[in-house]
Amino acid sequence: MLKFPDNFFWGAATSSYQVEGSNRLSDWWQWEEEGKLKYKSGLACRHYELYKEDFDLAKSLSHNAHRLSIEWSRIEPREGEFSSKEIAHYVDVVTALKERGIEPVITLHHFTNPAWFTDKGGWLHKKAPEYFLRYTEKIVEALCNKVRFWVTINEPMVYSYHAYVIGIWPPMKKSISNLEKIGNVFVKSHILAYRSIHNIYRKNNLKPPYVSVSKNMQCFEPIDCSFKNILAVKLRNKIFNFAVIEKMIREKTLDFIGLNYYTRQVADVKSFNRYRLLTDICMKKTSDIKKNYLGWDVYPEGLYRLFLKLKKYNLPIFILENGICTTQDNERWEFIREHLKFIHKAISSGVKVIGYLYWSLLDNFEWHEGFSPRFGLIEVDYNTYKRTVRESAKKYSHVCKTGELAP
Numbered sequence: 001m002l003k004f005p006d007n008f009f010w011g012a013a014t015s016s017y018q019v020e021g022s023n024r025l026s027d028w029w030q031w032e033e034e035g036k037l038k039y040k041s042g043l044a045c046r047h048y049e050l051y052k053e054d055f056d057l058a059k060s061l062s063h064n065a066h067r068l069s070i071e072w073s074r075i076e077p078r079e080g081e082f083s084s085k086e087i088a089h090y091v092d093v094v095t096a097l098k099e100r101g102i103e104p105v106i107t108l109h110h111f112t113n114p115a116w117f118t119d120k121g122g123w124l125h126k127k128a129p130e131y132f133l134r135y136t137e138k139i140v141e142a143l144c145n146k147v148r149f150w151v152t153i154n155e156p157m158v159y160s161y162h163a164y165v166i167g168i169w170p171p172m173k174k175s176i177s178n179l180e181k182i183g184n185v186f187v188k189s190h191i192l193a194y195r196s197i198h199n200i201y202r203k204n205n206l207k208p209p210y211v212s213v214s215k216n217m218q219c220f221e222p223i224d225c226s227f228k229n230i231l232a233v234k235l236r237n238k239i240f241n242f243a244v245i246e247k248m249i250r251e252k253t254l255d256f257i258g259l260n261y262y263t264r265q266v267a268d269v270k271s272f273n274r275y276r277l278l279t280d281i282c283m284k285k286t287s288d289i290k291k292n293y294l295g296w297d298v299y300p301e302g303l304y305r306l307f308l309k310l311k312k313y314n315l316p317i318f319i320l321e322n323g324i325c326t327t328q329d330n331e332r333w334e335f336i337r338e339h340l341k342f343i344h345k346a347i348s349s350g351v352k353v354i355g356y357l358y359w360s361l362l363d364n365f366e367w368h369e370g371f372s373p374r375f376g377l378i379e380v381d382y383n384t385y386k387r388t389v390r391e392s393a394k395k396y397s398h399v400c401k402t403g404e405l406a407p
């Protein structure tokens with residue numbers, strides 16, 4: 001049996017816009033209404049109303065941790081105006097987790113913004129970090145006595161890339177120069193938020209919280225040993241995987257590394273310019289490899305390779321997302337099992353992994369891909385909103401309960 005540490009965190013993650021439904025004051029909703037996006041999120045999973053039932057299911061599956069995000073547009077629907085009703089809602093949500101013995105891991109920004117913020121210029125606005133800080137302080141003041149784990153920003157580089165470089169997410173800006181620009185705005189926003197969150201805990205005589213980002217990392221590999229492909233991998237590792245966390249570590253503003261891992265990417269650069277070096281990928285060579293429903297490689301070993309690169313930072317690592325969308329539920333369990341084996345191997349070789357959160361607890365709204373990719377441990381029927389626990393969830397639940405995995 002592979003035995004995981006006793007105090008390991010086991011559970012799943014969600015994000016507000018993807019599960020709550022009716023986030024009408026968010027920029028994403030506004031762009032859906034204006035017909036700029038192919039799919040509408042609508043009621044999503046109705047998790048805003050059904051969160052207690054969903055947490056009952058998480059508890060029944062022996063989860064002891066759960067990651068969710070706060071919808072900024074609910075907390076600050078109009079610039080400078082804060083909703084005490086919505087703040088109270090999230091206090092109730094977090095209380096519901098605690099009552100079930102589930103550790104809340106709270107994300108402050110998961111891809112969506114209040115519409116007013118985006119209308120003003122979004123993350124390109126010079127005061128963006130201050131706006132984010134003001135919202136952060138409101139919600140952290142309200143939740144500090146219940147929450148130990150904070151994630152300031154989900155996947156800063158994934159978001160910058162989709163929203164500001166290739167422009168397929170709101171606000172649909174297209175410029176390669178935005179990549180590092182927005183990345184740096186997120187670093188600044190994180191640093192301000194980190195310091196302020198710690199101050200709030202100090203001021204309230206609370207034990208220091210654990211604050212991080214959730215950093216998507218891919219395992220980058222070159223298709224061959226040519227200079228351009230080796231260079232592409234180097235650049236991608238630097239820009240997409242490590243630059244952001246290294247800046248945060250330098251400022252002593254990461255208490256742990258929040259890691260989101262899904263896939264590997266094979267670089268196959270067709271022509272030698274910065275854009276192509278960062279974006280050209282090969283799907284061909286990897287056709288023998290298993291893929292998820294969206295065509296991403298399933299590559300558990302890549303997680304182990306990243307662990308070895310992250311070891312030098314000497315920080316605890318919390319897997320905040322790892323998951324597969326598939327129509328074959330047996331592939332989900334296989335995916336979880338194989339990744340857990342590599343996590344166990346990493347722990348045995350001295351990497352301090354403190355928890356694993358599967359993406360996602362529920363099937364949900366997968367951004368520009370709509371509702372068809374099914375990532376959930378729990379199936380959602382979008383006509384009736386009925387939840388059905390999948391077999392993979394039950395198998396994973398056994399690991400959550402016992403901390404043991406058959407080799």
Ligand code: BGC
Nearest residue numbers: 015154155158216321359366
């Ligand atoms: C994001 C989630 C998304 C998942 C699957 C992550 O990059 O944080 O919001 O649903 O990947 O694509």
